[in-house]
Amino acid sequence: MRATTIHAAGDIRVEEVPDPVIKKPTDAIVKVTAGCICGSDLWPYRGENPIRSGATIGHECIGIVEEVGSEVRDFKAGDYVVVPFCHCDNTCANCQAGAQSACVNLGMTASGQAEYARVNQADGSLVATGGTPPDDLLASVLALTDVMPTGWHAAVCAGVRKGGTAVVVGDGAVGLCGVLAASVMGAEKIIAMSRHESRQEIARAFGATHVVAARGKDGIAEVREITDGIGVDAALECVGTDEAMKTAIGVTRPGGGVGFVGVPHGVELPIRTLFERNIGLRGGIAPVRRYLPELLALVQDRTIDPGKVFDLTLPLEEAPEGYRAMDERRAIKVMLQP
């Protein structure tokens, strides 16, 4: 099949690789109808994560079941499905506790930017859409494989509540989905920290009541001013850098919470500050499957439209240009169509 591969920092190719095959009786093979590039794919692209040269890359896709293993009961060839980027059995103790991203049978989509992808634990992981999504919902359904549930997880972890205040640090696709999540959860003031006009626009469309363009100390001061000098109840850290974490903690009120979903790179947690201000911290890899049914329903009844984060759609063969566009922040999020 044709698949996107990474060979070194900055070296993305689309080339012929072996088709994925059923390896375990709980696996399924999905023919990808749409995949996309994740902000976290930029870590190896920028040389900040180790790379296995020639490996396929991409963990977000939707598509049609092509083949299932002998133990798969709930899906069959022809079913249109959402593939959560982390696969789970949805039955183990961790899954039952809502930590599907720590399932004892955890798997990951390894070729989401390709023609086919293998799904481990198909019954536990996949969610059927009930047929081919209408054209105008396709992007939003694709956003359910990672960014929307990840933004949602940030909001859950931060403790966003009806009538409360929230700030979102990071204006990437996940951060924007965090704004949308906080809005659905009923936060009264939602402050998006963003310097880019096109992203600010989407943040506003997603429910941001305020936009703060300043960063660091100035940004923190502005958020405090908006919140009567107190800080926010809930901060969503959607970047993963030390600066973003420090900002999130800096804007949070005593007794408030920080939800973090940016993969931490070089983050040092200021435990004394957390202690002195009783600020809670919770986050991690989103348990996508846990949120998927609820979020799919919100997409299908058109309550939310996370697909707005896709501002560039390319044929699969142009994946290298998609990476460049995201790396240079010319695009928020890129859809790839095989």
Place this chain on the structure above:
Amino acid sequence: MRATTIHAAGDIRVEEVPDPVIKKPTDAIVKVTAGCICGSDLWPYRGENPIRSGATIGHECIGIVEEVGSEVRDFKAGDYVVVPFCHCDNTCANCQAGAQSACVNLGMTASGQAEYARVNQADGSLVATGGTPPDDLLASVLALTDVMPTGWHAAVCAGVRKGGTAVVVGDGAVGLCGVLAASVMGAEKIIAMSRHESRQEIARAFGATHVVAARGKDGIAEVREITDGIGVDAALECVGTDEAMKTAIGVTRPGGGVGFVGVPHGVELPIRTLFERNIGLRGGIAPVRRYLPELLALVQDRTIDPGKVFDLTLPLEEAPEGYRAMDERRAIKVMLQP
């Protein structure tokens, strides 16, 4: 008045110092009937915190109101009161959000091991006992000034829930109160990590269902075995060292929570582990006033008896011996009677 003072690491004295006086109209002076030594007093005693030579020490006491400032409305001379170690107005935005330990008018008891103590924000801070406590409740009422609400805060922050599992790291007075808190909150399995027989005994009396004496990796392995290999829902970190924090995180299941109330000394948080296992972290200085009414009621109806943590009572003049006994772990917690 006679008061306990600290002059250098290991140098505790009882000497004559000026009586505290009303400085602000919201202050009150309390004649101390009983005070005590806190595990956190051992930090300066051991030279691990800076010391102002000759300063009074001690932040836990109960007693009788001696005098009130002109703006104090709810208390008068003669009222028997519990003095939370951190004083608050109980009306500001932080107090209303349950973060009384970050009150905008925060104060601290500065001479709890003495004959008199000043309380800032008397109306917001003090809780009346409704008369002199019966002799057999005195120690438990005294425990409400800090250790019991702090153990309770650890349990709240860790997310202890009915039917869940909890581990308590630290067998000091706060840790033991954490066991008691987890028990009141209905945890089904409560694992106390303790190597000292007398402390294990109190832990069991407070509701511990299991005791683990091993530390580090072995201790973590034992806790995992008790919890079917999964780890606990809630871990209470009641020490403040890096080892204790690593143990607390190590025994917590994916999606579980760590509540930390030990004043952090040299703790480095492993953010990648927290991220990969979606472990929440919340803690800090206990908002004592928030919990006081509920805990006082539990003491007065004899549901809880946190006073069991006092295993040595000395006259105030023998405070130096009290410090030695706690430092050498000959005593769990020492009551001082002026």
